[in-house]
Amino acid sequence: MSRGTPPVILRNVVENPAWYTPYTPFQAEIPQGHLESLLNFQSMIIDLTAMNLANASLLDQATACAEAMYLAFHHGRKERMTFFFVSRDVFPSCVEMVKTRAEPLKIKVFVGDPNLIDWSDSSLCGILVQTPDAMWMLHDFTTLFEKAKQHGVVSCCGTDLMASVLLKPPGEMGADVVLGSAQRFGVPRGFGGPHAAFFAVSEEFKRLIPVASLV
Numbered sequence: 001m002s003r004g005t006p007p008v009i010l011r012n013v014v015e016n017p018a019w020y021t022p023y024t025p026f027q028a029e030i031p032q033g034h035l036e037s038l039l040n041f042q043s044m045i046i047d048l049t050a051m052n053l054a055n056a057s058l059l060d061q062a063t064a065c066a067e068a069m070y071l072a073f074h075h076g077r078k079e080r081m082t083f084f085f086v087s088r089d090v091f092p093s094c095v096e097m098v099k100t101r102a103e104p105l106k107i108k109v110f111v112g113d114p115n116l117i118d119w120s121d122s123s124l125c126g127i128l129v130q131t132p133d134a135m136w137m138l139h140d141f142t143t144l145f146e147k148a149k150q151h152g153v154v155s156c157c158g159t160d161l162m163a164s165v166l167l168k169p170p171g172e173m174g175a176d177v178v179l180g181s182a183q184r185f186g187v188p189r190g191f192g193g194p195h196a197a198f199f200a201v202s203e204e205f206k207r208l209i210p211v212a213s214l215v
């Protein structure tokens with residue numbers, strides 16, 4: 001465990017008696033420890049993304065992007081909004097996942113430049129952008145998210161948690177959904193995974209958030 005594990009995590013495990021016990025823990029105590037860890041995780045995500053609510057993680061960032069598309073689709077379902085826009089600067093793996101998961105629900109996915117979005121298209125249910133993007137370029141999407149809100153479009157933004165420590169988080173830009181990978185704060189991945197994705201939403205979408213939330 002020590003190889004590659006951040007020192008701060010090792011120290012917490014060693015010094016915090018909540019992580020170990022001299023006797024066999026009862027079943028009720030084990031879930032209590034799990035709940036506390038998940039609550040701490042969600043609280044960290046809420047603080048770093050400047051959002052109102054976060055879930056207890058997802059499989060990876062690509063999966064989180066697909067869930068964001070589903071959220072936007074179900075939010076605009078009554079108005080027959082079936083068009084989802086994805087920025088060309090989003091990670092390729094995320095773009096491919098969105099396209100794959102869109103097929104069963106007949107959602108039309110378009111990949112392109114977010115500056116060229118046709119806001120007059122009433123079938124547009126949501127947009128997905130990213131900062132830092134796949135080329136590690138930084139963006140301020142405040143104006144873009146304002147336009148999306150004016151047209152009833154759900155704005156989804158992928159981000160890096162470490163970058164959000166110093167930069168303006170997507171929540172302050174006005175994003176409805178903020179997602180990404182929490183691996184930046186975790187232990188080294190093994191054989192390709194696992195990756196704990198985070199998924200945070202504004203108050204308006206709390207009933208559409210995927211997976212359970214503890215807060």
